[in-house]
Amino acid sequence: MKAVVIRRYGSPEVLQYEDVEQPKIQPEQLLIKIHASSVNPxxxxxxxxxxxxLTGNKFPMILGFDVAGEVIAVGSQVTRFQPGDSIYGGTGFPGGAYAEFAVVSENLVAPKPTNLTYEEAAVVxxxxxxxxxxxxxxxNIQAGQAVLINGAAGGVGIFAVQIAKALGAEVTGVCSTKNLDFxxxxxxxxxxxxxRQDFTEGTAQYDIIFDVVGKRSLSTSKRVLKxxxxxxxxxPTPEIFVQGILTAFIPGQKAKFIIERLNTQDLVYLKDLIEAGKIRVVIDRTYPLAELAAxxxxxxxxxxxxxxxxxISS
Structure with missing residues (x-):
């Protein structure tokens, strides 16, 4: 199969498009023909x-986490999927999605939203x-709360704005001038x-500040946080780690960081929001697998x- 591999760490030039052996499934896994993936930081x-x-130095390595595609084969212990199903989800750490085929655990994928193309589903x-x-x-977002999203036009930010609205929050989006209407x-x-304005110097106060771009801290945001x-x-910087420990045991403002956990239940929840029209997907650019470096x-x-x-494939 075709895949993009790296044999060392480095600049985008280390991404090499070549032929590699197709992976083999284990009893709890699915073999997926990947139609599309995405790029995350x-x-x-x-x-x-x-x-x-975390990733070590075992090369060659295939990167990429997001997948959308078709189930080709299932392991003997798989109960929720069968060949021919259209799915979306992820490969888990450290990747493997930049390829024509991948093996994934069935608890890391869900049925693809019916109103999305494979490319649209793959970026979710x-x-x-x-x-x-x-x-x-x-x-612990609640309806009626004031939520600020710093980096509202980016990959995570676009979903944060829409999910916060779907959960009944009042949302403030921070972005550049050219993205305000978007x-x-x-x-x-x-x-x-x-x-034009530093949100930490404003007069509004927020129940949640979600700093998607990681440009602030609890210390710089305290004045506008309720x-x-x-x-x-x-x-998860050393500063936020220390702040998280300290604030966990002290009443008042809290500092937390998020590490995403891939699971079927939440993917189904997102699928329902997407099919209900409460989340729309925005793709900036689409590249073929061979142009992954770009x-x-x-x-x-x-x-x-x-x-x-x-x-990746049609």
Whole structure:
């Protein structure tokens, strides 16, 4: 099968498009023909070696987490899927989605939303699960609360705005000037142009600040966070780790970080929201698998609006 592999950590040039052996399924796994995948920041962070303590140095390595495709074969212990099913979900750590085929556990995928193409479905899992779990589990979001999304036009941000609205929150989206109308179209009630205004210096206060881009901290956000508010980030820095431990045992404001957990139940929940029209998918650009290096280069600019899709097979 065709796949993109790396044999060392480095720049986008280490991504090589070549023939590799097709994986074999275990009893609890599905063999999937991948029609599409996507690019998430964690993909190029792994490629650069930024997470080498977790990923190790066992090469060649196939990166990529998000998948949407068709079930080709099922293991003897699989009960929820059969060949021919259209699914979406993920491969789990450390990846394997940048290929024509992959094996995945059945508890990491769900039926594909019926109103999405494979490319659209492939950009949902990691980003939307991160948004959902941050708001619902770390933030304990409640209807009527004031929620600020810093980085509202990005891959996770677009889902965070829409999920917060679906859960009944009042949403403020922080983005650049050129994306204000776009974020408003996602359902944001209020908008802040970060090029003109620092949200930490405003007068409004929030129950939840979800810092998708990891540019702030609890310390810099305390003034605009309500007394029992929660600051959540996607970047588990040493500072947020320490703040998280300290605030866990002290009444008042909390600091938390989110690490997405791939699971069928939440994928089905997102599928229902998508099919109900409460979440729409936004793709900035689509690249063929052979041009994955260009896709990584674009993602690293951190100026994408929505997600980057990778078309793999028809």
């Amino acid at each position: 964690i993909d190029w962070k792994i490629r650069k070696g930024m997470l080498s303590l 899992p990691l980003a939307a699960l991160t948004a959902l779990q941050a708001l619902r589990e770390q933030g 974020v408003k179209s996602l359902g944001a009630d209020y908008l802040i142009d970060y090029k 007394p029992n508010g929660v600051y959540i980030t996607t970047l 896709a990584h280069t674009y993602s690293e600019t951190e100026r994408t609006v929505g997600k980057i899709a990778i078309a």
